[in-house]
Amino acid sequence: AQKVTQxxxxxxxxxxEDVTLDCVYETRDTTYYLFWYKQPPSGELVxxxxxxxxxxxxxxSGRYSWNFQKSTSSFNFTITASQVVDSAVxxxxxxxxxxxxxxxxxxxxxxxxxx
Amino acid sequence: xxxxxxxxxxxxxxxxxxKSIKCEQNLGHDTMYWYKQDSKKFLKIMFxxxxxxxxxxETVPNRFSPKSPDKAHLNLHINSLELGDSAVxxxxxxxxxxxxxxxxxxxxxxxxxxxx
Numbered sequence: 001a002q003k004v005t006q007x008x009x010x011x012x013x014x015x016x017e018d019v020t021l022d023c024v025y026e027t028r029d030t031t032y033y034l035f036w037y038k039q040p041p042s043g044e045l046v047x048x049x050x051x052x053x054x055x056x057x058x059x060x061s062g063r064y065s066w067n068f069q070k071s072t073s074s075f076n077f078t079i080t081a082s083q084v085v086d087s088a089v090x091x092x093x094x095x096x097x098x099x100x101x102x103x104x105x106x107x108x109x110x111x112x113x114x115x
Numbered sequence: 116x117x118x119x120x121x122x123x124x125x126x127x128x129x130x131x132x133x134k135s136i137k138c139e140q141n142l143g144h145d146t147m148y149w150y151k152q153d154s155k156k157f158l159k160i161m162f163x164x165x166x167x168x169x170x171x172x173e174t175v176p177n178r179f180s181p182k183s184p185d186k187a188h189l190n191l192h193i194n195s196l197e198l199g200d201s202a203v204x205x206x207x208x209x210x211x212x213x214x215x216x217x218x219x220x221x222x223x224x225x226x227x228x229x230x231x
Contacts, residue, residue: 035220037158045150045205047220091158102172105158 002027004094006106013082014114021077021109023092029053031097034075036066039108040088048090051075082113118142121206121223128196129231136191136226138206147189148220149181150205161204164189165211196230203227 003026013019025034036048049059051068059066063080079086089110095103119140128134140147146165152158162181163170169181178194193200206223 039156043203044224045207045222047207047222050218050220089156093158102163102170103160105160108156108158 002029002032002094002096002099002104004092004104004106006090006092006109008109009107010110010112012112012114015084016081017113018078018080019082019111019113021079021090021092021111023075023077023106025073025075025092025094027073027094027096029096029098033095033097033103034068035091035093035095035103036075036077037091037093038088039091040085048077079111082111084113084115087111087113118221119206119208119223121204121226123226124224125227125229127229127231130196130198132196133192133194134196134228135193136204136206136228138189138191138223139187140206140208140221141187142208142210142221143186144208144210144221145186146209146211147183148207148209149189149191150207152203152205152225154201161191162189193228198230201228201230 005024007022032053034051038046038048049066056068065078067076089108091108092106093103122137148163149161151161161172161175164183180192182190203225205225207220209218209220211218
């Protein structure tokens with residue numbers, strides 16, 4: 001069975017601080033996909049990244065970066081120099097190849113960035 | 116032009132009614148999805164539809180049924196609505212369901228369903 005744990009329920013930082021959102025997953029599959037999504041206060045869902053289990057290269061996109069560590073089953077998300085607009089709920093998700101289309105979400109981490 | 120659109124944005128209805136939520140994507144994607152976000156903000160995938168193959172999350176009651184008249188549409192029908200169906204329903208699409216690519220998913224704005 002697949003499982004995603006986002007241990008941090010809420011995080012609060014001051015603007016320009018770096019912040020890391022943790023995501024730990026469990027799966028028995030060797031092929032799987034990991035995702036991060038953002039849900040700002042307005043309520044829409046925004047896809048941030050999808051990574052497959054064979055692609056352990058870390059990714060950087062502007063102020064966002066993701067660290068995929070298979071050894072610790074983690075897919076952490078770091079925002080550098082946070083901004084107020086980064087305030088949102090962030091969800092990590094896992095989809096096993098053997099259960100393609102049945103992704104499991106973490107409970108989300110609410111990030112508040114204060115000016 | 117909106118990439119993924121949903122109608123209606125808000126839906127208030129009585130228990131026991133049957134309702135539909137429509138979803139359309141103009142991205143030419145092969146795969147569409149329905150997600151449910153409950154009052155506690157927990158997200159769950161309900162269905163994936165890829166090249167006429169429907170993948171169902173087994174926890175979804177069979178009162179929920181997706182219907183795809185064509186590749187650009189995946190509508191959600193709900194029969195005999197219950198109070199617990201109150202949630203926000205998101206439609207999404209992506210180029211492919213699986214694969215080694217880094218496919219992007221695009222979400223609709225959500226439909227807020229309230230069952231009284």
